[in-house]
Amino acid sequence: MGPGPSCVPPQVYAALARPTIGHLDPRFIAVMDEIKSMLRQVMQTDNQCTMPMSGTGSAGMETCFVNLIEPGDRVLILINGVFGMRMKDVAERLGARVDSLEFEWGRPVEVEAVREKIDQADYRIVAVVHAETSTGVANPAAEIGELLKDRPAIYLVDGVTSLGGMPTRLDQWGVDAFYSGTQKCLSCPPGLAPVSFSEKAVAKLHNRRSKVPNWYLDLSLIVNYWQGARRSYHHTAPINMLYGLHAGLEVILDEGLKTVFARHLAAHRQLIEGLGRLGLEPAVRPECRLPMLNAVRVPPEVDEAAVRSRLLTEHGIEIGAGLGPLAGKIWRIGLMGHTARPENVERVLHALQQAL
Amino acid sequence: MGPGPSCVPPQVYAALARPTIGHLDPRFIAVMDEIKSMLRQVMQTDNQCTMPMSGTGSAGMETCFVNLIEPGDRVLILINGVFGMRMKDVAERLGARVDSLEFEWGRPVEVEAVREKIDQADYRIVAVVHAETSTGVANPAAEIGELLKDRPAIYLVDGVTSLGGMPTRLDQWGVDAFYSGTQKCLSCPPGLAPVSFSEKAVAKLHNRRSKVPNWYLDLSLIVNYWQGARRSYHHTAPINMLYGLHAGLEVILDEGLKTVFARHLAAHRQLIEGLGRLGLEPAVRPECRLPMLNAVRVPPEVDEAAVRSRLLTEHGIEIGAGLGPLAGKIWRIGLMGHTARPENVERVLHALQQAL
Numbered sequence: 001m002g003p004g005p006s007c008v009p010p011q012v013y014a015a016l017a018r019p020t021i022g023h024l025d026p027r028f029i030a031v032m033d034e035i036k037s038m039l040r041q042v043m044q045t046d047n048q049c050t051m052p053m054s055g056t057g058s059a060g061m062e063t064c065f066v067n068l069i070e071p072g073d074r075v076l077i078l079i080n081g082v083f084g085m086r087m088k089d090v091a092e093r094l095g096a097r098v099d100s101l102e103f104e105w106g107r108p109v110e111v112e113a114v115r116e117k118i119d120q121a122d123y124r125i126v127a128v129v130h131a132e133t134s135t136g137v138a139n140p141a142a143e144i145g146e147l148l149k150d151r152p153a154i155y156l157v158d159g160v161t162s163l164g165g166m167p168t169r170l171d172q173w174g175v176d177a178f179y180s181g182t183q184k185c186l187s188c189p190p191g192l193a194p195v196s197f198s199e200k201a202v203a204k205l206h207n208r209r210s211k212v213p214n215w216y217l218d219l220s221l222i223v224n225y226w227q228g229a230r231r232s233y234h235h236t237a238p239i240n241m242l243y244g245l246h247a248g249l250e251v252i253l254d255e256g257l258k259t260v261f262a263r264h265l266a267a268h269r270q271l272i273e274g275l276g277r278l279g280l281e282p283a284v285r286p287e288c289r290l291p292m293l294n295a296v297r298v299p300p301e302v303d304e305a306a307v308r309s310r311l312l313t314e315h316g317i318e319i320g321a322g323l324g325p326l327a328g329k330i331w332r333i334g335l336m337g338h339t340a341r342p343e344n345v346e347r348v349l350h351a352l353q354q355a356l
Numbered sequence: 357m358g359p360g361p362s363c364v365p366p367q368v369y370a371a372l373a374r375p376t377i378g379h380l381d382p383r384f385i386a387v388m389d390e391i392k393s394m395l396r397q398v399m400q401t402d403n404q405c406t407m408p409m410s411g412t413g414s415a416g417m418e419t420c421f422v423n424l425i426e427p428g429d430r431v432l433i434l435i436n437g438v439f440g441m442r443m444k445d446v447a448e449r450l451g452a453r454v455d456s457l458e459f460e461w462g463r464p465v466e467v468e469a470v471r472e473k474i475d476q477a478d479y480r481i482v483a484v485v486h487a488e489t490s491t492g493v494a495n496p497a498a499e500i501g502e503l504l505k506d507r508p509a510i511y512l513v514d515g516v517t518s519l520g521g522m523p524t525r526l527d528q529w530g531v532d533a534f535y536s537g538t539q540k541c542l543s544c545p546p547g548l549a550p551v552s553f554s555e556k557a558v559a560k561l562h563n564r565r566s567k568v569p570n571w572y573l574d575l576s577l578i579v580n581y582w583q584g585a586r587r588s589y590h591h592t593a594p595i596n597m598l599y600g601l602h603a604g605l606e607v608i609l610d611e612g613l614k615t616v617f618a619r620h621l622a623a624h625r626q627l628i629e630g631l632g633r634l635g636l637e638p639a640v641r642p643e644c645r646l647p648m649l650n651a652v653r654v655p656p657e658v659d660e661a662a663v664r665s666r667l668l669t670e671h672g673i674e675i676g677a678g679l680g681p682l683a684g685k686i687w688r689i690g691l692m693g694h695t696a697r698p699e700n701v702e703r704v705l706h707a708l709q710q711a712l
Contacts (some may be wrong), residue, residue: 005595015595017373020361020545022674054547055411055572058591062572090571183592189376191410191547191594214413214570215446216418235414236539238547239361240372241597245376318378 001295001348002320003133004161005183005190006336008248012188015247016240025238031246032214032226032237038249039194042163042186042257043178045170049197051226052245053217054238057160057181060193063091064177065125066158066214067197067205071095073124076117076153078109078144082323083158087127094213099123105325106295108288109139115147124204125154125177131162133184134323136295136332137285138166145173154201160184163194165264165292165336176201182241185264185292187337188248191241195219251338264291267340271333274349278356279307283330292340294333295326304328307355315351357704358676359489359649360517361539361546362692364458364604368544371603372596379593387602388582388593393607395550398519398542398613399534401526405553407582407599409573410594413516414539416549417446420512421481422570423553427451429480432473432509434465434500438490438679439514443483450569456481461681462651464644465495471503480560481510481533487518489540490679492640492651492688494522501529510557516540519550520608521620521648521692532557538597541620543693544604547597551575575627585590607694620647623696627689630705634712639686648696650689651682660684663711671707 021028039050053063065087069075070308075096080103091098101117103109109116109128118126126148130141141157148155156177159168165185170178176198183190197205197219202354203210205220212218216235225234252260268291272282275296298304304321308331311317320332333348364555376385388407395406409419421443425431431452433444436459447454458474459465476484482504486497497513504511512533515524521541526534532554539546553561553575561568561576568574572591581590608616624647628638631652637649654660660677664687667673676688689704 002378004592005378008376013373013375017369019369020364020539022358022361023546025668025674055415056591056594059411059572062570066570086571093567093569093571095569183376183595187594189594190379190592191597211449213449213451214418214422215442215449216415233411236360236537236546236599238412238545239539240545240600241547241594244596312381318381325371 001335001339001344002318003332003334004336006187007183007339008187009251009338010188010248012244015243016189016346018240018243020239023239024231024233025204028239029231031242035080035242035246035249036226036292038253041253042249043168043196044172045169045196047170047196047198048227049202049223052192052194052242054235055193056190057179057193059217060160060179060181060195061087061158061194062214063195063217063219065090066178066217067082067095067212068098068125068154068156068177068201069094070208070210072097073119073146073149074099075125075127076101076123078114078128078139080109080135080137080139081105081129083129083132087158106135106137106283107142110135111140111143111147114144118147118151118153123153125156127156129158130168131290131293133161133293135326136290136293138288138290142169143175145175149174154204161290161293164259164260170196182245182248185337186245186248187242187251191238264335264340267335267342267345268294270342270345271335274345278349278353292334292336294335295330296333298329298331300327302356304331310355311351317348317351319348357672357690357695357700359688359690360692362541362543362690363695364543364545365607365694367603367607368600371599372545374596374599375591376595379595380587380589384595385587388599391598391602391605392582394609397609398605399524399552400528403526403552403554404583405558405575405579408548408550408598410591411549412546413535413549415573416535416537416551417443417514417550418570419549419573419575420535421446421450422573423568424481424510424512424533424557424576425450425452426566427566428453430455430477431481431483432479433531434470434484434495435459436465436491436493436495437461437485437488439485439488443514462491462493462639464493465500467496467499467503470500471646474503474507474509479509480571481512483512485514486524487649489517489570489649491682492646492649494644494646498525498529501531504531506577510560517649518644520616522617524563526552538604541693542601542604543607544600547594548601620691620696623691623698623701624650626698626701628689630701634705634709648690648692650691651686652689654687656683658712661682662688667707672701673704673707675704
């Protein structure tokens with residue numbers, strides 16, 4: 001019940017242990033095709049270029065930036081937490097000229113400030129974290145997308161924590177490059193990074209002046225394994241992890257996206273209500289709270305690490321610490337995917353009551 | 357029974373399905389520490405900087421080059437197959453000045469030619485593939501290491517297919533940077549890339565003038581999660597894949613390295629003998645044949661793809677095709693890790709007899 005990995009449903013565990021077959025076996029190609037189709041449904045996109053990368057969520061971030069940045073490109077990163085900071089580091093290492101617009105940690109990105117900033121320069125990429133796992137804040141991904149419509153910039157969105165737990169309407173919002181991870185609301189173990197590129201993003205990739213400076217994550221090569229009639233070997237795909245992702249996506253789509261999102265919201269409300277009874281306060285204002293990642297203020301008299309340690313050792317429940325300026329000040333309680341159930345909320349509330 | 361993934365033992369499947377816990381959970385840190393220690397034993401090294409990267413074998417290749425190359429560095433790649441070619445591509449994308457020394461596919465790297473070449477220029481890195489999976493050739497990794505002793509160059513070795521199936525004596529051979537994959541002789545599913553850096557390689561990393569241009573694979577950051585008293589989060593480790601690797605390494609060390617290597621050799625000899633009875637010839641000369649990857653000449657009158665297809669559909673056995681100049685000319689029969697058992701050799705021989 002921390003910031004991920006989340007609880008994994010039995011169907012996914014069973015899938016992980018299925019016999020490993022070859023990465024070019026026609027039966028495995030069929031599994032890959034179903035994964036792509038299910039990912040598109042969960043991401044609410046028709047993007048052909050939608051597939052899981054063979055690495056964790058951060059490899060998804062690396063994939064989006066390394067395929068889309070060419071040295072000297074102007075990039076704007078909207079920052080209000082650890083993962084926005086990470087985007088800046090990733091983009092700078094790739095030779096981009098990075099501007100950032102920073103907001104207080106625990107508060108959302110302000111759309112008006114973004115509008116002013118993008119009017120001042122010709123950015124090739126504008127990037128934001130949809131669900132800031134480090135603070136529990138939902139950023140206005142749809143509204144930022146609205147600003148960028150009819151502009152040449154690529155709109156790049158981190159959906160690591162949001163995908164599968166709240167709406168991520170890639171096509172409607174005009175998202176051009178999107179990445180996520182499997183260990184949050186997709187309820188699989190960590191290890192894969194679903195990504196999706198719009199036609200605009202694919203065009204930027206194809207028009208590069210130089211090769212992608214990362215062979216392993218070069219999407220222009222990887223698509224030849226994931227798409228088309230004749231699949232050619234790039235690297236050996238992580239077969240069993242992909243079985244797991246296939247099962248995880250099936251679980252979500254069988255339940256139905258609307259029901260899944262409603263379940264996350266219900267668990268979130270149940271938690272906030274219960275925390276209130278314990279005298280604990282959410283650290284984020286109601287209008288931008290994430291349902292799946294709940295930042296809770298640590299009361300001044302409480303040893304936050306001791307509480308986390310007792311939860312883990314005495315109750316078998318992991319919750320997360322604060323990061324950066326929020327270290328020591330908040331706990332982060334995850335209600336992601338299979339974790340987002342009433343009985344888990346009851347358990348963590350009971351454990352917190354005991355530990356406090 | 358192709359070029360990997362190999363057969364997976366039941367212990368590894370069971371481990372993959374164990375409950376996913378947190379990447380900073382003390383119980384998981386203990387698993388990580390045991391993995392490092394077991395990897396060192398299998399790699400025959402004392403290198404402190406030894407750990408699995410969160411990607412497949414090719415991510416291991418990317419890791420070694422991206423951490424060690426700075427733009428303009430002179431790099432020598434010894435090429436006699438697909439994976440040597442891939443090294444060249446990876447290194448060039450990172451801005452290295454790459455020289456290559458090419459040898460016929462199916463023949464080993466010639467040590468004398470390497471000696472002449474390294475006397476001509478001041479290479480920062482010399483790289484070779486130990487076991488060329490694309491051809492079935494064992495390259496003289498020990499002898500090349502001998503040449504490089506007392507030279508400033510970093511000695512970088514691809515051990516994707518050799519590790520766990522034949523000796524890989526990193527310290528004795530003077531290997532500075534080494535990477536492998538889990539889906540060959542370690543008998544785990546694909547998804548992790550064990551790497552090892554000597555002190556010399558770590559020093560080159562620490563003396564870089566610029567940041568590693570790949571955040572996800574930056575070893576100078578990742579060591580802070582894998583080493584030391586206080587582990588700090590870098591990316592969320594692929595928990596269940598690491599359970600699998602832990603189990604796979606235990607299986608190998610319980611059997612004992614010597615016994616494991618002897619088993620690979622025995623299965624290889626049994627296969628060569630059986631192929632002889634079917635009138636089939638190895639494509640590689642005896643003195644440089646890999647035990648775990650057997651290249652077999654396709655008789656001129658035979659449709660090689662039809663035979664592979666029949667093996668897969670009628671016998672449930674996958675074998676590999678030839679690549680590059682060897683496409684259509686060879687089959688590649690894998691005897692890797694858990695696959696290297698007499699009953700499997702019998703099965704593939706029987707199936708080949710039927711299909712021919």
